[in-house]
Amino acid sequence: MKKVLFMLITLFCLSANAQEKKQEEASKSKAVELLKKDGVLLKKDFYDIGKVAGVTFQNIVITDISAGTKTGALRIETSYYSSLGTDTYIGTLDYDELAGCIKSLTYIKDNxxxxxxxxxxxxxxxxxxxxxxxxxxxxxxxxxTWKIYIQTKSYTNRSQNFMKSDNIIEIISLLNQSMDNLKAHL
Structure with a gap:
């Protein structure tokens, strides 16, 4: 009887704990995958692009010293402020995604x-x-009214930042600057 009761309590605790923990989705980004690699020497260069409505845009160029290869991405950083402190969330757009993102946001802006x-x-x-x-x-x-949003992590709404629709012009401009900067450094 004690064993059964112990097993039920353990099972209940494990299932309650599993429900509370939200797992971060696995990234398919080339830059993120390279950063997660073990046993490689990586050089990371950071280039500030700009900031709009509390969202920071920064390029990262990652050089795999051992393989002699480079990859680049745009890092987008959002913050969540509460009485307990500040949480920072960073998401990436690989270099090969920037053109598609710019085209999509331009379509949203124009149509x-x-x-x-x-x-x-x-x-x-x-x-x-x-x-x-x-x-x-x-x-x-x-x-x-139209609102623009950026969410850097799909598993939490705390990574969302909402702004006026007029900010889309500045976001597109920063994405173009990012693409030009990465093109110059890759």
């Missing part, structure tokens, strides 16, 4: 946020590392 539809609409670009950039229609009783 989506220029209209006010009757129904709720959202549009999103998602990267290999789980970073989401997009727009959604925010409705109040008085008006409907």
């Amino acid at each position: 989506i946020i220029t209209t006010i539809p009757e129904n709720y609409v959202e549009c999103e670009y998602k990267t290999k590392d789980g970073v989401s950039l997009g727009a959604f229609l925010s409705s109040t009783k008085k008006e409907k």
Whole structure:
């Protein structure tokens, strides 16, 4: 009887603990995978690109010294502020994703946020590392407005940053600067 009771309590504790822990999704980003590699000598160069509405954009160029190869990515950093402190979340866009992201955000700027539809609409670009950039229609009783968002980690809403739709122009500009900077250093 004691064994059965012990097993039930243990099973209950394990299942409760498993529900509380949210697992970070595995990244498909080449830059993140290279950074996770063991047994290699890596050189990391960081280049500041800019900041918009509390979101920081920074390039990273990773050189695998032993293999003589380079890869680059844009790091996007968001922060969550609470009474307990600040949590920082970083997501990446590989160099080969930047052109597609720029094209998607330009489409959103030119075709989506220029209209006010009757129904709720959202549009999103998602990267290999789980970073989401997009727009959604925010409705109040008085008006409907477009909001832009960036979420650096798909497993937590704390990594989200919301901003005015006008900021999309600055974000596209920073993405273009990032692509030019990476092109010059790779």
